[in-house]
Amino acid sequence: MSPPPALPLEVCELIIDAVDELDSESTFLAKFGYGRVPDRVCALRACALTCRAWLPRARMHLQTCRPEYETFLSTPGHLVSLVDFLRKAPQDAKVDLTGGSLIIAPSFRDDQTWVSRMPYKLGPLLRRRSFGGHTFQRLRLYQVDLSVVGTYPFKFYKSLPLIHTRQLIIESVQYSHLSQLARMVSILNPPAALCDGWFPEEKRVRVERNPNHPVSFRGNRIEELSVPVVWADLAHCDSWRFQTPRLSSFTVYTRWPNSGFTLDDGDNTFRSISKLFSLLPATSVEIQDVCEIRYRSAALELSGSKPNKLEIVMKADAYRRLGLPFVAEIIAQVMPLTIWYLLIKIKPDAQPSPDDVTAADHWSVIDDVLVRIVASEVKEHKPRPYRCWTSISLDRAYIAVALGGVDEHTALPAPASPGDAQIILDEIWKT
Structure with a gap:
C-alpha cells in the first residue's frame, strides 16, 4: 500500500463517502463514449487498497453496501443471516434495500412459518436506515401460502406496518380466502400491488360469501392493483369493498372451471362483474x-x-370455439x-x-x-x-x-x- 496522502483524515473520509454515493455509470463518460466506469463496489475496493488510512472507512462502506439488484430469502437460515448482518452493521451506516428487491420465495412444500417472522425481524432494522420512507423498492412474494403464514396474525399481520415498499409483486400466491390477500395488500398499502401466476393448489381456495371474512381493499396510496380469483368466487365480486381513493387500475385474473365451460350453462357471473365495473x-x-x-x-x-x-x-x-354469440x-x-x-x-x-x-x-x-x-x-x-x-x-x-x-x-x-x-x-x- 502507498503512504497516506497529505490530507487530514476527515477529508479522506469525505472523499470515500463521496465515492460511495457515485452512480454505477458516469453520464459524462458515457456521453463521450468512454464506456462504463467501475461500479460502487469496485470503486470502494480501489479506495481500500489505496493506503492504510483509507482502509477502515472503505471497508465500512463495503460491509454496508446497498444491494444493487435483489436480496433472495428462501429458507429460515437466509432470514437469520440477513438479520444478523443488519444487527452488526454500524448504526449510522446506510444499510437498506432501496436499490433493488427483497424476494421471499419459500418452497411450497416446506414449512413456511418463518415467513410470518420476516416483518418484525427485518422491519425495525431496515426502517431506521430507510431512504425516502421506504425500506426497499420492491417486495416480491413467490409461492407464499397466506393460509399458513396468516395463522400467526400477531407475528405477520400485526408487524406488516413495519415494512414500507413502493411495489408489491405476488407470484403464484396461495390463500384459502380472498380476504387474506386483501388484508395483506391493505396493510402494506403500496402504490402498486401486482399479482402474477396461478394458485399452486386451486382446490384449497374456499368459495363463499362469508360476512366474517369480508373482502375489503383499503389504502390511500394504492394506485394499481391486480388479484387472482377463481371463477366461482368471481360471482361474489359485487360484495367486495374498495376504500382506495387513488386506485386508477384494477385487474382480475381468473380461469374457467374446465375447458368445456361456456356461458350457456346458465352462468351469470358477468352480471356481478358489471357491478364491479361501476x-x-x-x-x-x-x-x-x-x-x-x-x-x-x-x-x-x-x-x-x-x-x-x-x-x-x-x-x-x-373465438373459433365460442364465436360472436359468446361476445354478445x-x-x-x-x-x-x-x-x-x-x-x-x-x-x-x-x-x-x-x-x-x-x-x-x-x-x-x-x-x-x-x-x-x-x-x-x-x-x-x-x-x-x-x-x-x-x-x-x-x-x-x-x-x-x-x-x-x-x-x-x-x-x-x-x-x-x-x-x-x-x-x-x-x-x-x-x-
Whole structure:
C-alpha cells in the first residue's frame, strides 16, 4: 500500500463517502463514449487498497453496501443471516434495500412459518436506515401460502406496518380466502400491488360469501392493483369493498372451471362483474386463454374522467370455439353501463379465420343484442338500425359499425389494428 496522502483524515473520509454515493455509470463518460466506469463496489475496493488510512472507512462502506439488484430469502437460515448482518452493521451506516428487491420465495412444500417472522425481524432494522420512507423498492412474494403464514396474525399481520415498499409483486400466491390477500395488500398499502401466476393448489381456495371474512381493499396510496380469483368466487365480486381513493387500475385474473365451460350453462357471473365495473375508474377481467374484458375511460389522458369504453379482446382459438354469440352474451350481462364506445378485438394467430368478417350479416348477432338493450333500458328511445362499414386489404379487414342515420359518405375512424370491430355508440346507455 502507498503512504497516506497529505490530507487530514476527515477529508479522506469525505472523499470515500463521496465515492460511495457515485452512480454505477458516469453520464459524462458515457456521453463521450468512454464506456462504463467501475461500479460502487469496485470503486470502494480501489479506495481500500489505496493506503492504510483509507482502509477502515472503505471497508465500512463495503460491509454496508446497498444491494444493487435483489436480496433472495428462501429458507429460515437466509432470514437469520440477513438479520444478523443488519444487527452488526454500524448504526449510522446506510444499510437498506432501496436499490433493488427483497424476494421471499419459500418452497411450497416446506414449512413456511418463518415467513410470518420476516416483518418484525427485518422491519425495525431496515426502517431506521430507510431512504425516502421506504425500506426497499420492491417486495416480491413467490409461492407464499397466506393460509399458513396468516395463522400467526400477531407475528405477520400485526408487524406488516413495519415494512414500507413502493411495489408489491405476488407470484403464484396461495390463500384459502380472498380476504387474506386483501388484508395483506391493505396493510402494506403500496402504490402498486401486482399479482402474477396461478394458485399452486386451486382446490384449497374456499368459495363463499362469508360476512366474517369480508373482502375489503383499503389504502390511500394504492394506485394499481391486480388479484387472482377463481371463477366461482368471481360471482361474489359485487360484495367486495374498495376504500382506495387513488386506485386508477384494477385487474382480475381468473380461469374457467374446465375447458368445456361456456356461458350457456346458465352462468351469470358477468352480471356481478358489471357491478364491479361501476365501482372503479378502470377495471379489467382477464380469463386465461379466452378473453380480456376492459371497462375504462376512452380519454385516458383526462384525469378523473368516468369510464365509458368497453373492450372485449378475444384469443383467436377461443373465438373459433365460442364465436360472436359468446361476445354478445358478455355484452348482454354487463349492460347497462355508461357505454359510449364498444371495441371488439380478435387477436389473430397463424390459422385463418373460418368466418367472413367482411360479410354484412357477420356482426348481426352483436347488432341484435344492442338493439334489445336499447329497447329494454331506454324506453323512450326508438332503436335505429346499424350500418356496417368495411375496408378490405389483402388478407385482413377493418370492421366498424355505427348507429344509423349516418351519411354513407361519413368517414368513420379506423380501428386500432387489423381484425378489430369498433362500434361507436351514442350516449344512450348513460345511467
